[in-house]
Amino acid sequence: MTGQHIFIITAASIIFNVYAIKVPADFKFGVATAAYQVEGGWNASGKGENIWDRLTHTHPELIADHSTGDIACDSYHKWKEDIDILKTVGVEFYRFSISWSRIMPTGFTNKINPDGIKYYNDIIDELLKNNIEPMVTIFHWDLPQPIQDLGGWTNPQISVYFEDYARVVFENFGDRVKKWITINEPSSICEDTYGKGNNAPNILSPGIGDYLCGKTILLCHARTYHLYKNEFGRQQRGKIGITIDSIWAEPKTNQSADISASVREMQMGTGWWMHPILSKEGDYPAIMKSRINEISKAENFSESRLVPLYKHEIKYIRGTADFLGLNHYHTWLVSDNKYPITDPTSFNKDKGTKLERDPKWKNPLITPWGIRKLINWVKDEYDNPLIYITENGYQDDGCLDDKDRVLFYKGYISEVIQAATTDKCNVKGYTAWSIMDNMEWRSGYTIKFGLYHVDFSSPNRTRTPKSSAKFYQYVIKNRNIPNDK
Template structure:
C-alpha cells in the first residue's frame, strides 16, 4: 500500500556542473490544506463546512462533479503522510486545522474531542520525527453555521475567529511555534464574494468582497493581539498571515501601463499587506481614491470600500511577526479603464487588464524573474520584513511520475529566490512547496491539469496509494545537500 521507500530506491539524481548554496539557516517544507486532503467530512463529530455544502449541493460547479468527502483520506492515513515528509527530509510541514472539525458549529461551546485528538496525533508525530508544524488556522473551510450568519461579510465573524484561535492556541500552542492566521485573503474575498467562484458561492462584486476583506483583516489582528497578550510569553511562537500575489509586469514602456502595473500591485498585494506591514497602515491610498471615485460616479452615497477607524488602523498595523507569501504566476499588466456604466467590481476599480505573455521563457507559467521582482517589491515597500514562502508550485498537466516541468519550476524559482536573498538582501527564511501530494483542488476537483503534488495519489484506490514523483527526489536532494545544482536530472533506473 505504501510505495514510497521502494520507488525512491528506483530513482537517482544525475548532477552536472556547479551548485548554488542554500542560504545559511534556510528551511524547507511542504504544504497541504485540511479540506483538500483530510476527507472524513462528517467523521467523529466534525461539523459541516462551506465546502461540504458547496460540493454536495452544487456538483455542477466542480469540474469533475466531485467532493472532498474522502480526498486523500489523511484523516485515516496521516501516519503515511508523515512517513513521506520524513523520507524527503523536510524541516517543517505546513497544514491547516479544520475549524468545523474542532468546533462543529463554529462556536466555542462545543469542542469535538476526536478532532482535537486527530491534530494532537499529527503534531506529536511530526515532532517525534524532528519535523516542525507550521499551522494555518483558516484555509477556507468555514463552518457552514457561521456562513448562515453571513460568513466573512458579517463583521461579527472577527470575534468568532478570535474565539476559535484562542481554543487552537490553548490546545496546540505549547508545541506549535509558527502560526498562520488566514490563508490567501484575496482568494477568500475576491474569488468567492466578488466572483462567486467556489464556496460559499456569493456573488457580490465590488461590495461583498470589500466587506469580507475588512472583517478578515480585523479577525487576523484580533488573533495576533490575543496570542501576543496571552500566549507569546509561555509558548514563544510567531504568528503571521499568508498573502497571495502575482507579480505585475508592465505590458509596455508606456507610462499608463507602468502605472497600471504598480496599481495592480498596490490593490492586489497592498490591499492586505499595507494595513499590516506599512508604517502608516490602512488601505493603499490609490485603492481608497479609486473606489471612492468610482462609487460616486455609480451614484453610491459613500465609498463601497468600508473604512477603518483610526483605532482599527492602529490595531491592525504591525500585527504580524512574519509575512507569509504564496506566489504562482506573473502577469503582463496594461491600463484598462472600464466604462462608467459598468457594474461595480474590483476589476473595474483597479482599471487594469492582465495576460500571460506567450514569449516568456522558460514558459508563460514559469517566470522566475517575476518571483525575484516580487520579493524585491515587498522588501522596498515594507522595510524588508521577515518573509516565509508558504506556497509555490506548478500544476501537472499529465499526472506522470516523471514530472520534469515541476523539477524545472522548482529549480529556476529556487535560483531566483536564492538570488533575491544572497544578492538583493531580501529577508526570506523558508520555502514551502505546494503541495505534498495531489489533492482536491477546490472547484477543479481531481482533474489532471491541476495536480500540484510531489506525490501522486491514486484516487481510484480505496487506500489512496501515495507514490513519489521525480520532483520529490529532486526536492529531497536540495534539502539534504544544502545546495541547488546548476544542472540536474532525475531518472528512473
C-alpha cells in the first residue's frame, strides 16, 4: 500500500507535499557496479586483456582525462571493504558483473583462470554471508580482446563463444546466484560503439555494423537463456533476463508528426531489443523493418541494411526472459526530423527523429516523470513483464553534500513506486547507479555517479559516504521516501 504522493511531477517543476510514499513489502533496493569500472587489477593474477584495456592503453587521447581502468576503485583488492559498505547502506541485493577476461584470459575455454574464479566466488560467498543477494551480469561491455580480433559483435560466431563463457559462469557460480543478467545495454554496445564509435573498440560503421551487432547480441542472449534453462535451471532454480537501456521519448508538440516521431523513437530505440524478446510475435518492430528497408533501397543498397531475423531465429529468441532489467537516465523531447537521402547512412537517419531538452526544465537530468511513463509503456507494450530497474543515477562533480543527487533519487524512486502501486506495473526492484564513483568509460573520472566518493589520488582509494548514501540508507531502512531527508 502507498500513501499520498510525496510530490507532484510536471515537466517543469517538482513540488513536494507533506506525505511520504511507502514502499511495498516485496520491493527490493540494490546498487550496481561493472567489472571494468571498479575492479582495477587489469593484468593481475592471470587476467587477460579486454577491449577497454586495449583502448585506454593505445589511445589515451580518446578518454576525457587520458585515464585508464588499470586500478580504478581497486575493488579487486578492496572487495571486502566494498561489501562492508553495501551492508552499511543496507541494500538487499548487489548487481555486479563478471569480467570475461578475468576468468577466461584468452576468451575461450582452452584456459580457465582459477584466481579469477576464486575472486568471484569470494564476493558471492561474502555477499550471502551478509544477507545481500548477488544479481550477476554476465557481460557488461568488457569483451576479451582476442574475441574482438575476430570481429567482435559483428561476427555471429561470437554467440557460440559467449555460450561457452556462460556455461563456465553457471558451472562455477550458479549454485548460489539466483538472478542472472545476460548482457547489459545492447544499444550501448551496438549503436554507441559501431554506430557512433563512442565506446571501445572505437569502430565506426553507422547503419551497418550496429545492426550486425544487434543480431549477434540477440542470439547471444537467447543461446544463454536456453543454455541455462536446458542444463542448469532445474537444479539451480534461478531466473535469467537481460538489461535494456531506454530513454523516455516525449513528443515535443501535439502535432501528429512529432507524436509519430516519439513512437518511432521508442519502437526503434527500445523496441529493437524488447520486441524480439518480449512481444508475442517476436521479430524487430514493424516500423523498424519497413523504414530501414525503404531507406536502404533509396540509398541504392541491394537489400535492407537491417540483417533479418529468420523464422527459426524469431522463435528461438521470443520469450527468452524471466524478467526485464531496465536502465534509465534521460528523458528527451522528440520531434520529426527528415534527413536528406544523400546524408550518410546512420541509425538516426533511419529513425528520422530529433532529440532535445526542454529549456523550461530547471535541471534536464532530473525528470522523474519520464521513468514512470517508460515503465507504463513497457507494461502496455509487452503485457506487464516483471521489471527490475537495474540502473538509474545522477552525474555530478563528486561533491559530498550532493543535494541534487538526493533530489534525483527522491523523485525517481517515488515515481517507480507509484508505477508499481498506483499503475499496477510489475516492477519489483530499484538499483542505484552506482555505489561509488568509478571509471565512467570514455569520460574517465571526470564525472561521478557514486553514493560514495572515491579519492582516486589516494593509493588507498578511500571511500567516503555522500549525503545521497545516507538518504538511500534511510529509504531502505524505513521503507518510505521522505520529504525532509
